Amino acid sequence: xxxxVIGSGGREHALVWAxxxxxxxxxxxxxxxxxxxxxxxxxYDGQTVGCRPVDIADHDAVVALAQxxxxxxxxxxxxxxxxxxxxxxxxxxxxxxxxxxKEAAQIEGSKAFAKDVMAAAxxxxxxxxxxxxxxxxxxxxxAFGPPYVVKDDALAAGKGVVVTADREEALAHxxxxxxxxxxxYLDGPxxxxxxxxxxxxxxxxxxxxxxxxxxxxxxGPNTGGMGAYTPLPWAPDKLVxxxxxxxxxPTVDELRRRGTPFSGLLYAGLALTSRGLRVxxxxxxxxxxxxxxxxxLLKTPLGGVLYAAATGKLADAEPLSWKNAASVAVVVAAKKxxxxxxxxxxxxxxxxxxAGGVRVFHxxxxxxxxxxxxxxxxxxAVSATGKxxxxxxxxxxxxxxxxxxxxxxxxxDIALKAARGEITV
Numbered sequence: 001x002x003x004x005v006i007g008s009g010g011r012e013h014a015l016v017w018a019x020x021x022x023x024x025x026x027x028x029x030x031x032x033x034x035x036x037x038x039x040x041x042x043x044y045d046g047q048t049v050g051c052r053p054v055d056i057a058d059h060d061a062v063v064a065l066a067q068x069x070x071x072x073x074x075x076x077x078x079x080x081x082x083x084x085x086x087x088x089x090x091x092x093x094x095x096x097x098x099x100x101x102k103e104a105a106q107i108e109g110s111k112a113f114a115k116d117v118m119a120a121a122x123x124x125x126x127x128x129x130x131x132x133x134x135x136x137x138x139x140x141x142x143a144f145g146p147p148y149v150v151k152d153d154a155l156a157a158g159k160g161v162v163v164t165a166d167r168e169e170a171l172a173h174x175x176x177x178x179x180x181x182x183x184x185y186l187d188g189p190x191x192x193x194x195x196x197x198x199x200x201x202x203x204x205x206x207x208x209x210x211x212x213x214x215x216x217x218x219x220g221p222n223t224g225g226m227g228a229y230t231p232l233p234w235a236p237d238k239l240v241x242x243x244x245x246x247x248x249x250p251t252v253d254e255l256r257r258r259g260t261p262f263s264g265l266l267y268a269g270l271a272l273t274s275r276g277l278r279v280x281x282x283x284x285x286x287x288x289x290x291x292x293x294x295x296x297l298l299k300t301p302l303g304g305v306l307y308a309a310a311t312g313k314l315a316d317a318e319p320l321s322w323k324n325a326a327s328v329a330v331v332v333a334a335k336k337x338x339x340x341x342x343x344x345x346x347x348x349x350x351x352x353x354x355a356g357g358v359r360v361f362h363x364x365x366x367x368x369x370x371x372x373x374x375x376x377x378x379x380x381a382v383s384a385t386g387k388x389x390x391x392x393x394x395x396x397x398x399x400x401x402x403x404x405x406x407x408x409x410x411x412x413d414i415a416l417k418a419a420r421g422e423i424t425v
Contacts, residue, residue, distance in 0.1 A: 001303055002027040004066050006056055006086065007077030008034045010331075010363030010381040011288040015075060015302075016040060017359065018295040020049055022303035031056070031065055035372060036362025056081045059089045066095050073098060073307050076264075079155060082284050083109035087264075096310040100284050103260040107251070108284040111153045111181050118279060121254035123247050125279040126271075128183040137174035140182035141167060149186075151281075153179035161212075161222050186271035186278050189423050191232065192290045193240065193268050195248045196305055199261030201314040202248045203305070204240050206297075206322055207232050208290040209418070214338065216413045223338045224378055227414030228293040229328045229389060234423040236272075243268060247279055263309060272425045292361045292381040293329040297322050328392040328415045329383040330400050334364065334374045335407025341377035344368065345406045350380075353399035358384045360399070374405060389419040 001024050005012050013036045019028045020040060026048070030037045033051025040049045054065050056078075066074055074090050076082050076099035085102030099105075106113040118125045129140035130153070141148050148170035152160030154177075162173040163185070174180045194205040208230035214220035236242075247268050255262045267283035295302070299321040308314045334341035341364075350360050350372070361383060364376020380403065384395035393415055400410055417423050 001025050001072045001307065002070055003029070003073045003075060003303060004069060004071045005030045005075045005077060006062065006081060008032050009078065009288060010361040010378065011286050011291045012077040013037050013361040013363070014292045014295045014381075014383075015077060015286065016049065017361070018298065018302045022301040024301060025303040027069070029069060031062070034362045035365050035367050036360070056086065057084065059086055062086060063089050063093050063095075066090060067093065071095060073303070073310055075099065075306060077285060079105070079108050079283065079285050082264075083155060096307060097263075098306040098310045099264040100262045101260065104255055104262040105284040107255070107262065107266070107282045109155060111151055111281065112179065114282050115181070117251060117254050121250040123250055123279055124277055126184045126186050128181045131174065131180050131182060132178070134171070134175050137180055137182060138171060141170050141174070144182060144184050147185045149183040150174050151181040151183060152177040153181060163222070186273050186280060188271050188273040189234070189425060190280065191235070191239070191243075191270045191272060192228070192287055193243050193248070193270065194286065194290070194294070195244070195266045195268070196309050196314065197248075197252050197262060197264070197266055198309045198312045198314040199252065199256055199263045200312075202244055202252055202266075203309075203314055203317060203320060204244050204248065205294060205320060206230055207235055207240060208293055210287065210290050211411060211414055214333075214409070214411075216411055221338055223333070225287070225289045225331065226333065226411045227328070227330045228290040229326065229392070229415035229418065230290070230293050230297065231326065233389065233418060234421070234425065236425055242277060243270065246277060251282070263312075288363070289329045289331055289378075289381045292359075292383045293327045296359060296383055296385050297325055297327050299323055323385070325385050325387060326389045326392040327383065327385045328389065328396045329381045330396045330410055330414050331363075331378050332380040332382060332400060332403060332405065333378050333409045334376065334405070335409070337377035337409060341374075342407065343373070343375050345374045345408075347372045347374060347379065347403070347405050349403040353382060353402040356395060356399065358382060358395055358399040360403070379405060379408065389415045393419060
């Protein structure tokens with residue numbers, strides 16, 4: 001099988017790496033890819049692994065590339081091309097695609113659309129007001145009270161949400177958005193659950209937890225994600241079954257009922273509140289950095305599962321199989337991220353970091369002459385496994401300590417509370 005992965009971030013690096021482990025995959029190409037993916041090229045005997053330049057906003061160019069490569073499966077990684085409808089012309093050209101249509105991708109592209117779907121499907125979620133004027137936003141903010149949860153209705157690269165006790169900060173963020181959701185604050189620990197689906201069958205992965213705030217102890221601004229871990233030793237028994245039954249399957253069924261079946265990866269961000277399970281958000285693709293923590297533990301060959309979903313044959317697939325281990329991914333971010341991340345700083349130490357079996361997934365890197373340099377806010381995701389979270393944390397943070405980037409930032413507490421047994425539901 002020949003696979004084309006669209007995107008250039010850490011999630012796509014992890015996907016290409018995992019697809020390269022699948023003996024049924026003879027070729028995997030990333031477009032446009034990144035230096036980390038390019039470095040995989042000699043890693044697999046008998047396989048072609050590499051990068052091809054393409055403007056992913058040019059749908060005709062992507063279709064032409066897929067046809068040139070004789071692609072059997074296209075995996076669209078990022079949310080922006082999915083919401084823009086890249087999957088549609090690929091399917092129209094007769095190419096199997098793992099990723100939803102433009103209409104189905106609105107589950108992430110519009111939070112108001114997602115709320116409407118959840119209401120129709122009786123999916124538990126927080127109360128919300130949809131506002132289009134500053135006056136409406138102010139009224140909703142005052143109705144809920146602090147802490148205020150203010151979400152840009154549209155895509156915002158993981159940084160469109162403000163959770164604050166400062167009313168003026170909440171109002172200011174609302175004023176920046178064309179349409180905004182003001183939501184009730186949901187207490188309790190958060191969970192990320194991915195589900196592979198062909199629009200009918202839902203195949204859940206194991207749950208993970210990510211860390212959105214920039215600093216330790218969940219301080220500082222929201223980011224696209226500063227780290228993740230899996231599994232969740234504190235999770236209630238049958239949590240995956242409950243989420244699948246109450247959230248994932250009803251959502252997939254409702255989208256199919258509307259004539260916009262969702263085929264691809266449905267990501268549910270959830271809170272386990274004092275009043276029960278609640279959906280915070282949906283994404284229409286693999287989450288970043290949870291993907292970098294999850295895929296190193298997946299025993300089931302990835303290519304076959306994604307192809308089954310893309311061709312409507314997921315009902316024939318076996319439940320996913322996982323290693324009996326733990327995984328921790330720590331994001332190393334550029335100086336001044338998330339406000340104005342600095343680019344062009346030299347990156348060293350990755351080879352030393354990976355010497356112990358740790359995987360360093362590139363997210364925001366570029367090549368400048370002979371140097372690897374920063375080219376984005378979240379630069380790397382350092383992913384390590386171990387027999388438990390303590391061991392995985394030790395491996396991950398030892399590797400992070402080998403990497404040198406001037407002014408870089410990372411959290412030191414990824415999976416710490418879970419490893420100490422300090423999270424309760």
